[in-house]
Amino acid sequence: EAQVTQNPRYLITVTGKKLTVTCSQNMNHEYMSWYRQDPGLGLRQIYYSMNVEVTDKGDVPEGYKVSRKEKRNFPLILESPSPNQTSLYFCASSPAPGTDYEQYFGPGTRLTVT
Amino acid sequence: GENVEQHPSTLSVQEGDSAVIKCTYSDSASNYFPWYKQELGKRPQLIIDIRSNVGEKKDQRIAVTLNKTAKHFSLHITETQPEDSAVYFCAASMAGGFKTIFGAGTRLFVKA
Numbered sequence: 001e002a003q004v005t006q007n008p009r010y011l012i013t014v015t016g017k018k019l020t021v022t023c024s025q026n027m028n029h030e031y032m033s034w035y036r037q038d039p040g041l042g043l044r045q046i047y048y049s050m051n052v053e054v055t056d057k058g059d060v061p062e063g064y065k066v067s068r069k070e071k072r073n074f075p076l077i078l079e080s081p082s083p084n085q086t087s088l089y090f091c092a093s094s095p096a097p098g099t100d101y102e103q104y105f106g107p108g109t110r111l112t113v114t
Numbered sequence: 115g116e117n118v119e120q121h122p123s124t125l126s127v128q129e130g131d132s133a134v135i136k137c138t139y140s141d142s143a144s145n146y147f148p149w150y151k152q153e154l155g156k157r158p159q160l161i162i163d164i165r166s167n168v169g170e171k172k173d174q175r176i177a178v179t180l181n182k183t184a185k186h187f188s189l190h191i192t193e194t195q196p197e198d199s200a201v202y203f204c205a206a207s208m209a210g211g212f213k214t215i216f217g218a219g220t221r222l223f224v225k226a
Binding site: 031033035040041042043044045048049050056058059090094101102103105106107108 | 120123146148157158159160163203205207212213214215216217218219
């Protein structure tokens with residue numbers, strides 16, 4: 001089944017404790033992206049990647065890191081989480097331009113930082 | 115920076131009526147405009163999209179219109195049904211890249 005998966009789905013952690021949220025897609029998509037969703041603010045792009053080893057900042061990259069060592073994986077790293085990073089996080093993937101531009105979203109990861 | 119404004123934030127309609135959601139974008143380089151529907155507790159899913167070389171696109175009860183001069187695009191849902199109740203997001207991006215700006219969302223209630 002074609003899909004985007006994220007792990008974990010729920011995470012409660014404490015301020016300053018490094019964490020990684022994994023994202024994987026099995027559709028051979030070129031593009032991958034991370035968003036956070038907060039009430040009243042919609043979806044805000046954190047980072048995106050247009051290919052292996054190619055990443056760029058979205059609107060709200062501060063406090064986050066990403067890497068794209070393999071085409072299928074795009075982990076989101078919070079080196080020192082803070083309470084203002086409590087949010088619902090979505091990973092998304094999309095084929096290369098010229099074909100289909102639709103973004104396919106993962107199921108989401110709800111992160112709470114205390 | 116670039117932004118997308120979406121209105122209204124909440125919309126309540128009677129079943130069978132039409133619903134219209136409007137978005138305005140700031141980056142004139144944007145050329146791809148998708149609309150996503152998000153049901154409660156679910157992930158966003160694409161319902162319709164439009165590219166800048168097209169003024170209107172329709173898919174059954176859903177249509178999107180684009181006015182590139184005014185940097186304005188709208189979602190139209192006709193003959194609304196209770197299952198249309200959800201949050202709808204517009205977005206703008208450059209199709210050659212992947213930077214995407216989303217609107218803040220519209221919560222649509224369809225009353226039976």
